Amino acid sequence: MHASTTQDGVSQGGTGGHLVTIDAVMQQVAEHKGCGTQGGSGKASCGSAAGQGDLPTEIWEKVKNHPCYSEEAHHHYARMHVAVAPACNIQCNYCNRKYDCANESRPGVVSERLAPEQAARKVLAVASTIPQMTVLGIAGPGDPLANPAKTFKTFELISQTAPDIKLCLSTNGLALPDHVDTIARYNVDHVTITINMVDPEIGAKIYPWVYWNHKRYTGVEAARLLTERQLRGLEMLTERGILCKVNSVMIPGVNDRHLVEVNRAVKSRGAFLHNIMPLISAPEHGTVFGLTGQRGPTAQELKALQDDCEGEMNMMRHCRQCRADAVGLLGEDRSAEFTTEKIMEMEVDYDLEGRQAYQARVEEERVAKVAAKQEELATLAGARSDITLLVAVATKGSGLINEHFGHAKEFQVYELSTAGAKFVGHRRVDLYCQGGFGDEDGLQTVIRAINDCHAVFVAKIGGCPKADLLGAGIEPVDQYAHEFIEKSAIAWFKGYLGKVAAGELVHTPRGDAAIRQGALIVAA
Amino acid sequence: MTYKIVASQCTSCSACEAECPNVAISEKGGTFVINPKKCTECIGYFDVPQCVAVCPVDNTCVIDTAYPRYQVAG
Numbered sequence: 001m002h003a004s005t006t007q008d009g010v011s012q013g014g015t016g017g018h019l020v021t022i023d024a025v026m027q028q029v030a031e032h033k034g035c036g037t038q039g040g041s042g043k044a045s046c047g048s049a050a051g052q053g054d055l056p057t058e059i060w061e062k063v064k065n066h067p068c069y070s071e072e073a074h075h076h077y078a079r080m081h082v083a084v085a086p087a088c089n090i091q092c093n094y095c096n097r098k099y100d101c102a103n104e105s106r107p108g109v110v111s112e113r114l115a116p117e118q119a120a121r122k123v124l125a126v127a128s129t130i131p132q133m134t135v136l137g138i139a140g141p142g143d144p145l146a147n148p149a150k151t152f153k154t155f156e157l158i159s160q161t162a163p164d165i166k167l168c169l170s171t172n173g174l175a176l177p178d179h180v181d182t183i184a185r186y187n188v189d190h191v192t193i194t195i196n197m198v199d200p201e202i203g204a205k206i207y208p209w210v211y212w213n214h215k216r217y218t219g220v221e222a223a224r225l226l227t228e229r230q231l232r233g234l235e236m237l238t239e240r241g242i243l244c245k246v247n248s249v250m251i252p253g254v255n256d257r258h259l260v261e262v263n264r265a266v267k268s269r270g271a272f273l274h275n276i277m278p279l280i281s282a283p284e285h286g287t288v289f290g291l292t293g294q295r296g297p298t299a300q301e302l303k304a305l306q307d308d309c310e311g312e313m314n315m316m317r318h319c320r321q322c323r324a325d326a327v328g329l330l331g332e333d334r335s336a337e338f339t340t341e342k343i344m345e346m347e348v349d350y351d352l353e354g355r356q357a358y359q360a361r362v363e364e365e366r367v368a369k370v371a372a373k374q375e376e377l378a379t380l381a382g383a384r385s386d387i388t389l390l391v392a393v394a395t396k397g398s399g400l401i402n403e404h405f406g407h408a409k410e411f412q413v414y415e416l417s418t419a420g421a422k423f424v425g426h427r428r429v430d431l432y433c434q435g436g437f438g439d440e441d442g443l444q445t446v447i448r449a450i451n452d453c454h455a456v457f458v459a460k461i462g463g464c465p466k467a468d469l470l471g472a473g474i475e476p477v478d479q480y481a482h483e484f485i486e487k488s489a490i491a492w493f494k495g496y497l498g499k500v501a502a503g504e505l506v507h508t509p510r511g512d513a514a515i516r517q518g519a520l521i522v523a524a
Numbered sequence: 525m526t527y528k529i530v531a532s533q534c535t536s537c538s539a540c541e542a543e544c545p546n547v548a549i550s551e552k553g554g555t556f557v558i559n560p561k562k563c564t565e566c567i568g569y570f571d572v573p574q575c576v577a578v579c580p581v582d583n584t585c586v587i588d589t590a591y592p593r594y595q596v597a598g
Binding site: 098 | 535537539543570571574581
């Protein structure tokens with residue numbers, strides 16, 4: 001959710017016409033994701049400072065505080081979506097419109113639909129309450145560009161009243177080529193296109209029909225039309241310097257291996273980030289895939305595909321597949337605080353200066369966090385080991401280990417090696433503690449979700465779950481409570497390597513883990 | 525005849541409202557309805573009724589047999 005690239009990896013940034021290498025953008029983005037992968041041309045690595053670096057100001061301003069682009073930014077900044085776009089122009093087999101889109105929002109709950117004027121008021125209300133709210137997205141529940149009048153009216157109103165808020169939209173791409181100029185005119189910073197295939201034969205298994213130019217197309221013809229218009233829309237956006245992220249839903253047996261090809265196709269057209277998400281599929285969603293028993297991928301299958309594509313371009317691994325009217329930071333959803341009824345009663349005082357001061361403090365925190373990580377990483381220099389393992393972290397944000405094990409709605413997963421700590425994903429466990437502490441079934445759900453991890457870092461944990469985790473072979477670690485995640489993980493890993501070297505423990509690989517089905521549920 | 529929307533199946537997505545060439549569709553009580561006085565089954569505009577083509581739920585925009593078949597004037 002910005003810079004156009006040519007095939008040799010040169011990108012033209014923004015309207016200023018500066019030439020900047022895509023590597024430089026990736027370097028910054030990777031740093032904000034925690035730590036990029038090592039080696040390979042066009043890829044970022046650990047080591048750059050948190051800051052603008054060599055980036056042109058307009059690109060840096062676009063990416064530095066966008067939570068949908070970087071996990072690290074997601075710790076500090078919040079986004080919100082407004083559901084002003086109910087209509088859709090295509091049918092996906094993973095979506096049942098009776099329950100909104102099962103993959104982009106929470107199934108079973110119909111979003112409150114807003115008129116553009118209500119949406120603009122909601123944005124002001126939220127931005128006044130949550131100063132770290134920096135991004136407004138329109139993602140549905142249908143397709144924003146199948147509702148162009150409502151979508152662009154909303155952007156117009158918000159750009160007038162809250163000019164510091166970044167605008168982005170997420171589309172299936174079918175109508176995209178028709179609206180690129182309007183998107184550019186409203187200064188939309190970022191566009192996400194959901195591209196699940198570039199082969200119409202595969203597309204026919206995902207999309208039963210598309211509606212275009214007053215006609216419904218089906219089968220391979222529909223998929224061909226969709227892929228052509230998606231890729232053309234992507235090219236048109238990147239030519240204009242608008243940042244583009246591509247979302248793909250990983251459907252095992254349908255498009256899983258094909259997504260490597262999709263990755264190449266979108267990279268060559270200038271997409272700057274690829275987000276491969278697991279299929280969410282259960283019979284109760286009433287989707288075609290749910291009813292045919294199409295399964296979603298396991299955690300290891302998803303990670304393996306993301307790793308394969310990472311050689312090609314930067315992968316986004318922190319997407320929480322939040323609902324189309326989500327509000328908040330990380331996995332939290334504060335949308336219930338901002339219903340139409342409530343926002344109409346709220347006194348809204350849009351304090352632009354106060355927001356900027358708050359965000360300046362956040363920037364200081366971010367620099368401190370990166371410095372702490374670099375310092376700890378330096379102590380690992382010279383350590384030699386082939387051991388690579390995963391650890392889970394309970395966090396509420398700010399890059400800190402600051403969540404109680406039983407309160408965690410999700411765990412962030414970091415891959416540790418002598419190269420450092422790399423964020424590789426998150427696992428949702430939706431409130432194991434909700435029904436009271438010590439809920440055995442809930443605990444088993446958590447263990448299944450992080451079963452591939454050697455340790456779990458928490459701010460606090462009770463005696464019972466501690467014993468059960470140890471029994472399952474996962475070490476609960478609470479000694480780094482309220483400290484920086486990466487610094488702590490590296491310190492712990494150093495100790496782990498030391499114990500292995502001293503023969504105190506034997507390193508054994510862990511098994512696979514489950515991806516929780518169904519979208520995030522708000523705490524009762 | 526004219527088309528009608530089966531209210532129990534309508535998702536209120538509003539897709540049909542924007543596509544109707546006769547501006548015959550509007551929201552009423554949470555779902556969408558077709559004004560039979562305005563519906564022309566898209567005859568004279570398109571090969572297929574637009575509400576049927578765009579509706580995400582099959583068999584939701586259907587012929588209402590209570591009304592006579594639409595006749596092109598003249």
